[in-house]
Amino acid sequence: MYNALKQRVLDANLKLPKYGLVTFTWGNVSEIDRQLGVIAIKPSGVEYDGMEVDDIVVVDLDGHIIEGHLNPSSDTATHIELYKAYPSIGGVVHTHSRSATIWAQAGIDIPALGTTHADYFYGDIPCTRKLSYDEISGPYEQNTGLVIIEEFKHRNIDPMAVPSVIVAGHAPFSWGKDANDAVHNAVVLEEISAMALATRSLNSGIKIQPELSDKHYLRKHGDNAYYGQR
């Protein structure tokens, strides 16, 4: 019943090592089937080498296992909060990819500095506030999701226009219309994070021109987009 969904989630997870976004098991991708009300997600702490479609875990929106013989990712509760808050997203990915994690550890937003960024992200990529002692001691993974959602709401950022976040002291989450699209955004996030590190080191005050950001984002997104095959 869930085989096509699980296969897409397996394929998307296997792209993480392919694109160099993960060491060992440090990442997880999920996709939601909103009609069936289920999420398929990577099992916790399992290596990518040899992972098979039946290792993918299907959970409902309360995190209960519907199908699968393994525990789901320990970050499942974060994914669930994002799916609940953002009805337009269909896939979520979490990694500790090096350059994005560096910005997360530094606790600094990833600044929009060029068209590579603007092609995918409409403005800076926010770094969340730190979680409080109580948020960490309580349902930590769920609270991670809630703090992400709070940050976007507080700053009035559209999560579809900025489909990534970095969690302070931790690492990035990305999302998209499905699992594959979420991973695509995670790859872009890592590349622009690396570029931004060195750009700021060369020229500490630089920012992209707002009109150039608009142009590149709208060249690829929305009704007047003309990039690609349409």
Next chain:
Amino acid sequence: MYNALKQRVLDANLKLPKYGLVTFTWGNVSEIDRQLGVIAIKPSGVEYDGMEVDDIVVVDLDGHIIEGHLNPSSDTATHIELYKAYPSIGGVVHTHSRSATIWAQAGIDIPALGTTHADYFYGDIPCTRKLSYDEISGPYEQNTGLVIIEEFKHRNIDPMAVPSVIVAGHAPFSWGKDANDAVHNAVVLEEISAMALATRSLNSGIKIQPELSDKHYLRKHGDNAYYGQR
């Protein structure tokens, strides 16, 4: 009729992932046949994996499709302006290769700091001025080409002696006598961009000796060149 041209353009495009210059579809190479008045170029937003010779698009110098079933690269108008302005060039390439893009985002010329640079580029590689609001709102890709040409003219730089540019806030363009030669220059540009970043970090005021730049450039170019098999 255009098969040999299209094959060369396909081969040159496939060198972009081979040399690590592109993520996903972020790059495009073209070559001109000046006798036939046509340009063959990568299709827009198409992955390199599985790209075939018939996916390459042939356009005339007004950008109209002459042959091909896909849309040409969204950057086609930039390529066309460069071909019109520089009669000696036969190939153009655009990438977002990491280190060259870092310099573009920083808005700083890539300085000539050693013989690796001087072997291919006779002097600093210019960063264009920013495009104006009107240039961005208007025919943006064409204006990108015009701003490149203005920069070389304004600074009195010979585009055959400095076959690359970085566009402020955006990324590099390179060119050469054909598509393959343009990609060769793009690979060199990326390497010297990476070297220049760390060199300036070690010694912020350093420049190459002018006589050493002359020597290395003229060792490989012009009537008295003696590098390679002649």
Next chain:
Amino acid sequence: MYNALKQRVLDANLKLPKYGLVTFTWGNVSEIDRQLGVIAIKPSGVEYDGMEVDDIVVVDLDGHIIEGHLNPSSDTATHIELYKAYPSIGGVVHTHSRSATIWAQAGIDIPALGTTHADYFYGDIPCTRKLSYDEISGPYEQNTGLVIIEEFKHRNIDPMAVPSVIVAGHAPFSWGKDANDAVHNAVVLEEISAMALATRSLNSGIKIQPELSDKHYLRKHGDNAYYGQR
């Protein structure tokens, strides 16, 4: 008699080039069989390509060769001291992996800056004091082990909670419950070392929140761990 032990040590050594932790022969992994009182270790100065199980050397806890036709690693005496001092460890690895070695050369502890670090290491990774002239002139490799042990004791660090160290002016050592686990920790050490370099460059004063460090470490270690398949 020692074949299974030697095979595990060979397999763990071959992971060093696989994970990019070594150039040429610059690394060595050992595992102890505490019941038999022997250690199996890489031979000294031998390339990983073509290394076979019979090249692995078995020594006793005085460093005398019990089995094998080659000299053991010149760092064997360091391994022996660590096994003697830390009864819980079963494997030791030494590399000159780039980023961890950079911190060792700089003589600075690798600071805990995020959850990637906290998932494996409970606090900063200590850099030892410099060895004295006499310690270097005397039994140097043994003294390297003794200085590591002194550093952990002096700072009251549990070597099982921080399973790595960097030796001032030299390079890292990691350990674990067996050879494979030690190499796993060495891979993590290299990744967090690289992240810490750039994080400190972006934000020189940053530290991880202590409660976040607790949470991530205890999520994976101890009685209440819930990461992975348990």
Next chain:
Amino acid sequence: MYNALKQRVLDANLKLPKYGLVTFTWGNVSEIDRQLGVIAIKPSGVEYDGMEVDDIVVVDLDGHIIEGHLNPSSDTATHIELYKAYPSIGGVVHTHSRSATIWAQAGIDIPALGTTHADYFYGDIPCTRKLSYDEISGPYEQNTGLVIIEEFKHRNIDPMAVPSVIVAGHAPFSWGKDANDAVHNAVVLEEISAMALATRSLNSGIKIQPELSDKHYLRKHGDNAYYGQR
């Protein structure tokens, strides 16, 4: 007659792309047969892919071609000067490997900062003075060799104890007892150059302890060496 020599030189040249030391044709390795008074060297400007043993050029110590159908490397005259001045060396290699070239462009000696350096190089790796206008205008490649030799003599450095140099504004040369050993040293040079860049960025005043440098160098070199299989 020269086949074994040419084969060794071909093999050593092919290690340059294997170890990531070259882009395109930017490197060359030679070996001398001192009894026959000939040097075998890479041809100029020829790609490594598809290079065959008969492409290797044999020249005498005046640079005249003894055997081969191609022009020898344009840097042949530098190799010849090094062979003439240093009777103990049997192989020479020139690359533009990234990190060593960065130090050359910065015009700064590569400082000895740890045991990785000390295992191979007994002290800092010197950066030559700049060549004068006349030295560049005259027999440039020969003068490059002469300036290297002058630098070692002036600083009283034993070229066998420090088997590499960086030429100001240019790139590194390494040497060894044969072509293979020279390439081995070039690989080490690149690695320690990369480590030194980041080490100095973390701790700008750091140096290796002299007694640690002595210990590691002498552990691998000279009558009392005990590293490896002896």
